Amino acid sequence: MKAFYKTIQERIKDAEQQVSLDSENAIEESRRMAILLKELLNELRTRVLTVGFQDESEEIDFFRKIKPEVQGKLLYYNKVFRIETGRPVNFGTMYQTYFLTQLHRLEENFKEHISNSEFYRYYRSDSRERDNSYFTRGKMDFNTGLQSHFFESDPLFSTYYDYKVSRIIETDLLYQYLLMRTSNDLENTRVLLSDFGNESVNWTDSKNALIELIYALHATECIGNGNIGIRKVALAFQSLFNIQLGDVHHAFHRMKYRSGSRSIFLERMKSSLEQYMDKEFM
Template identity: 25%
Template sequence: MKIAQQRFYLFSLNTNPMFEQTMTTFTEQIEQIINSEETSLKKAELGIRLCNKTLTKLQERVAKEDFEDAAEEIAFFKNIKPIPMSYLIYFTEIRTCELNIPKAGIDPKIHYLEKEVKKINEFFTQNNDFVNYMEQSYNYLDHVYFTRHNLENFPFAPTINYYQYPEFSTSHDMLWAKIQAMYRFIHYIRDAIQQLKPDNIYIAQQNQPKLLLWTGSKTALVELIYALHAVGDINHGAVELQTITSAFESFFNTKLNTYKTYAELKARKGDLTQYLHKLIVHLEHRMRRDDEL
């Protein structure tokens, strides 16, 4: 599945169709930028341009047609706008990092990146209550956080200067976007540190079981990876497909060609998700067997 399809799954059930084409185009182009051979700085510049362009389109559409009810407004500011907004913040952070990181010496570069990690951790600590609200998939304060009617009565204003128009913002949509962006940015920082310290092994890798091998087909594993990415249950959907793929490759000591395999999955005749259906059948069979025992 392409990022367009993966990301769009997260809001397709709640979104107004008038945003569908804009978001589909955006997510397809984001995928092209991320998977290009450009430098990180160039990717950031291209991404920032695309995000601003998309946000402007969304803003114009909202100003012209607005929402039919509060539920539609909440769906937009909770699930749609934060997607390009979070990428804008993410690419802006990358651009700042690439421009400000020391140009010489491994130790100064690592020190700079570790300071960035500390700042990210402080951000999550400062916003712990709201992060918990979103992580638990609560919705009882959505009418406060994700509608514009409560702006005057809610003094909160995130210290974010990436892109902000009062008539196109709620009290928390920018903060939610930044949370998603920071989930992505922490992976960028850790990868950068790993490149500078190739002998440094992540804690997760240190604790990784050594004897787990994927003995099913690689096609089945790719199908599973795309499904996990599509449903958005890893890092709240704020994680790139390649990051999940790399984790599975490391964990199961294998190598995958995800994009080629995914194209083959889409070209199947009949059942497009054979492995996922197989999992359902086997799990249900086991449950029935366990009940009988």
């Protein structure tokens, strides 16, 4: 059973290495991931119904961790798809306002329905004493007042709280995504970089090349002694070079699994600099 679960996790990992949720690809790639995750969730259901669990410990692990990892990402990519298909087409004030509104809604929903709940505190503190009630099937207290989704779920493949964990995972992922999409920091960096006036300073190499450079600068701690996050550095470079980099984290994650050299741009840059130095002395 563990080998089967690991295969599912590897398939998700491999698929996400190909995902870049920037403005050009977000709709198609979020749709593709949602379809894949739905298929994997169905495979998990078939496995559970045909093979079952060896003991209660395996059942708890499945409903606390394994199923929510798949279901939470399914909810996340489906939400991204819905958000992206409803957004304004072009960058600008309407675009910025749209994503800021989405972020505000997420924060309000989190405060109202998630963060104040007893279960949220239990899950975040990694408590385990109630796991046999929360993450095994058929143990529900109707006196607590159940949310309607429970009555639509499959009792053989669900506990009430595995869905709650999935929603927590969805919220965490969506929060990071909407932070990437909002542009408060981007507007601030435009002000700081206004000394360029009307002069256009554009990045003319590939997006991956710039992302490679950004991560190299962060790794060497030469910007703010390494205390400035990747996202803020990326926003500064986006504003400086008039470019939208999209999801830099996923782009960098794919670089780590490149065949051959993983730092192609930096090696090319080093070679070009040395050639330029040699030319200067000629």
